[in-house]
Amino acid sequence: xxxxxxxxxxxxxxxxxxxxxxxxxxxxxxxxxxxxxxxxxxxxxxxxxxxxxxxxxxxxxxxxxxxxxxxxxxxxxxxxxxxxxxxxxxxxxxxxxxxxxxxxxxxxxxxxxxxxxxxxxxxxxxxxxxxxxxxxxxxxxxxxxxxxxxxxxxxxxxxxxxxxxxxxxxxxxxxxxxxxxxxxxxxxxxxxxxxxxxxxxxxxxxxxxxxxxxxxxxxxxxxxxxxxxxxxxxxxxxxxxxxxxxxxxxxxxxxxxxxxxxxxxxxxxxxxxxxxxxxxxxxxxxxxxxxxxxxxxxxxxxxxxxxxxxxxxxxxxxxxxxxxxxxxx
Amino acid sequence: xxxxxxxxxxxxxxxxxxxxxxxxxxxxxxxxxxxxxxxxxxxxxxxxxxxxxxxxxxxxxxxxxxxxxxxxxxxxxxxxxxxxxxxxxxxxxxxxxxxxxxxxxxxxxxxxxxxxxxxxxxxxxxxxxxxxxxxxxxxxxxxxxxxxxxxxxxxxxxxxxxxxxxxxxxxxxxxxxxxxxxxxxxxxxxxxxxxxxxxxxxxxxxxxxxxxxxxxx
Numbered sequence: 001x002x003x004x005x006x007x008x009x010x011x012x013x014x015x016x017x018x019x020x021x022x023x024x025x026x027x028x029x030x031x032x033x034x035x036x037x038x039x040x041x042x043x044x045x046x047x048x049x050x051x052x053x054x055x056x057x058x059x060x061x062x063x064x065x066x067x068x069x070x071x072x073x074x075x076x077x078x079x080x081x082x083x084x085x086x087x088x089x090x091x092x093x094x095x096x097x098x099x100x101x102x103x104x105x106x107x108x109x110x111x112x113x114x115x116x117x118x119x120x121x122x123x124x125x126x127x128x129x130x131x132x133x134x135x136x137x138x139x140x141x142x143x144x145x146x147x148x149x150x151x152x153x154x155x156x157x158x159x160x161x162x163x164x165x166x167x168x169x170x171x172x173x174x175x176x177x178x179x180x181x182x183x184x185x186x187x188x189x190x191x192x193x194x195x196x197x198x199x200x201x202x203x204x205x206x207x208x209x210x211x212x213x214x215x216x217x218x219x220x221x222x223x224x225x226x227x228x229x230x231x232x233x234x235x236x237x238x239x240x241x242x243x244x245x246x247x248x249x250x251x252x253x254x255x256x257x258x259x260x261x262x263x264x265x266x267x268x269x270x271x272x273x274x275x276x277x278x279x280x281x282x283x284x285x286x287x288x289x290x291x292x293x294x295x296x297x298x299x300x301x302x303x304x305x306x307x308x309x310x311x312x313x314x315x316x317x318x319x320x321x322x323x324x325x326x327x328x329x
Numbered sequence: 330x331x332x333x334x335x336x337x338x339x340x341x342x343x344x345x346x347x348x349x350x351x352x353x354x355x356x357x358x359x360x361x362x363x364x365x366x367x368x369x370x371x372x373x374x375x376x377x378x379x380x381x382x383x384x385x386x387x388x389x390x391x392x393x394x395x396x397x398x399x400x401x402x403x404x405x406x407x408x409x410x411x412x413x414x415x416x417x418x419x420x421x422x423x424x425x426x427x428x429x430x431x432x433x434x435x436x437x438x439x440x441x442x443x444x445x446x447x448x449x450x451x452x453x454x455x456x457x458x459x460x461x462x463x464x465x466x467x468x469x470x471x472x473x474x475x476x477x478x479x480x481x482x483x484x485x486x487x488x489x490x491x492x493x494x495x496x497x498x499x500x501x502x503x504x505x506x507x508x509x510x511x512x513x514x515x516x517x518x519x520x521x522x523x524x525x526x527x528x529x530x531x532x533x534x535x536x537x538x539x540x541x542x543x544x545x546x
Contacts, residue, residue: 005399066453075420079516083501086457093354112438113445147423147433154425155522184365185379195362196369203420244350262513269410278481301484303449308478310457318461 025077033076040068044309046314054324056317062310069302078298082285087265089274091250092128092286094223099135102222103215105247107237108145110139110229114254115148118227120280120293121252122152125225128287130162135211136173137199139223141185141232146177146201170209177201178262182232186240190217218245223271226251234261252279336537343535384408413439473507480504 044065047057048094098104106125110118129136140146153173156162175198179185188196193215194206207213213218224247228234234251237240241247242264250269253261255276264270274283277300282294344362349357387401414428422429463470479485485500496502533539 059457062454062457063450066450070449080487082483083486085501085505095363112441115438116442116446144433150423150425151434179369180376181369182363182372185370188362188365191358191362195366195506201423243344259508259512260516262508263517266509266513281483297483304452304478305484306484307456308475310453311460311475314457314460315462315471318463 006088011179011191016037027077027275029076030077032281034076036072036076037078040065040306044115044306044313046316048309048313050318051139051313051317054320057313062242065301065306067265069306070184070299071169074295076298079152080298080301082281082294082297084286085279087273087275087280088282089223089272091252091274091283093248094248094271095125095128095132098132098134098222101135103137103211103220104129105137105139105218105221105224106149107226107228108140109142109233110148110227110254111142111144112148114229116296117254117277118252119148119152119281120228120277120291120296121274121283122227122270123226123291124280124284124287124293125160125219125252126152127159129287130156130165133165133281137176137212137215138174138201139176140178141236142206143178145178145227146175149175150201170204171211173212174209175201176206176212181238183236184197186232186236187244190241190245193217218247224249227255228252232258232266233257234270238264242269248272252283255279332540332543335543336540340535340537343531348536380408473511476500476503477507480507 020216047061051057060259062247095104106122108122126136138146138149157167176193179196181188181196184195193212198206200206200209218224218241224237224241226234226237226249228237228251234249234253235259237249237251242249249269249271250272252260252274255274255278258273258275258279260269261275265273266306274280277293277296281297284290284293339469345357345360345364349361384405387404388403391398391405411429411432414432415422418427418429421427423433424430456474460467460474462471478489479516480500480502481504485504489499530539534542
């Protein structure tokens with residue numbers, strides 16, 4: 001354990017040195033960015049040739065390349081065309097159809113580990129709601145959800161177009177906070193919001209908040225948007241609020257979870273789906289509000305290409321190994 | 330009676346929750362609210378129970394000098410630090426600029442994001458070793474993974490564009506088709522299987538046939 005502690009301390013010291021010593025922001029010019037891409041490609045071709053020669057790479061090399069593919073694009077000035085998928089367009093269209101003043105329920109059912117994927121969606125969602133003059137009611141089935149919403153709102157308010165709208169707490173948006181009970185919270189909200197949220201996130205009584213004073217249950221909500229990273233999340237919202245109370249719902253999910261949402265999407269139970277970071281980037285494009293999702297997507301593109309390259313290398317090694325085995329036999 | 334009373338409670342609550350779904354009228358809807366409130370109360374108590382249990386297990390680990398007991402000290406210090414600061418700052422503990430907010434934004438958020446980010450390395454390593462075209466099924470899985478991975482990032486279409494690939498067979502179009510049809514069909518099959526399993530297990534529990542949740546033999 002002493003060795004581990006020494007390694008962690010060394011990493012911490014290096015990180016602190018880099019933080020204070022390196023000028024910010026670091027950005028490679030497009031030429032340097034393309035040179036870096038070419039160098040990575042050449043390195044991958046070299047590994048492929050070595051594999052064909054029978055010299056296989058270990059997993060440490062794979063880790064190194066994935067690390068490079070994830071980190072370097074943060075400093076690159078490379079753009080990539082983003083195509084809009086039908087499921088993302090559904091979310092955008094559903095929000096655009098709402099009249100100004102419509103009430104939108106936003107449930108934040110995730111915590112910081114999933115924030116890189118879901119936080120960009122949250123920020124774009126708030127920016128669009130503020131632009132469209134929609135009233136947003138925030139809540140969370142995960143303890144950290146409402147805090148993530150606060151962080152997204154703070155970030156959103158730094159954009160001039162959002163700040164100029166003078167969005168007021170209690171009138172234009174409220175944060176009802178977290179309530180324990182998973183799907184039972186949703187079920188109780190079907191009959192009475194106040195029973196689950198007698199006070200908001202800041203301890204203000206429900207009836208003192210003008211926005212929600214007349215909101216009794218889901219029948220007073222025009223659209224809902226769920227950001228989910230697991231249980232409780234979109235599945236529970238669909239099974240209880242959508243199926244039983246007819247709530248109109250769109251969702252943003254982590255990429256891992258998004259695949260299991262397609263049956264609900266295809267059945268019309270979900271009105272739109274933002275899947276992972278790609279969904280976040282597409283949503284930003286649809287709203288014409290480019291942000292973190294679009295920026296981080298370069299990293300994701302690189303890492304996917306690297307993984308695919310290593311799958312090809314791995315298969316080359318596999319077939320060569322099989323061939324040698326047959327020759328020995 | 331130690332076994333009969335929990336069995337009766339389970340049966341009554343189980344039957345009630347089935348009935349209330351189909352009869353949303355008094356007294357079922359009122360009782361539904363009552364039971365749901367109790368669920369929230371028990372859930373809130375469970376959070377405390379979990380926290381205290383974490384402290385007990387960590388303290389025991391330190392006391393007995395078990396493997397990696399140093400990490401248990403970090404757990405206890407972190408737990409106490411965030412709890413004390415949270416209580417100290419009162420109702421406004423989550424406001425911007427408070428100590429709790431600072432810990433949340435600059436310690437908890439990056440640490441937990443780092444843990445989740447490790448997944449990228451494990452997925453890459455697992456893909457490298459597992460996605461091998463050993464037989465027909467493995468090849469199909471490999472091809473699906475290839476197109477979904479390439480189709481879910483913009484660079485996939487950009488690379489295909491270099492070779493003037495028609496729009497209908499762009500990686501993103503193929504990935505969308507896989508997700509909408511093959512994935513949906515598979516997910517539906519799994520969902521139906523899970524639902525049937527839940528119904529049968531729930532019935533066994535409500536009727537008292539399945540008793541393993543009570544513990545003991």
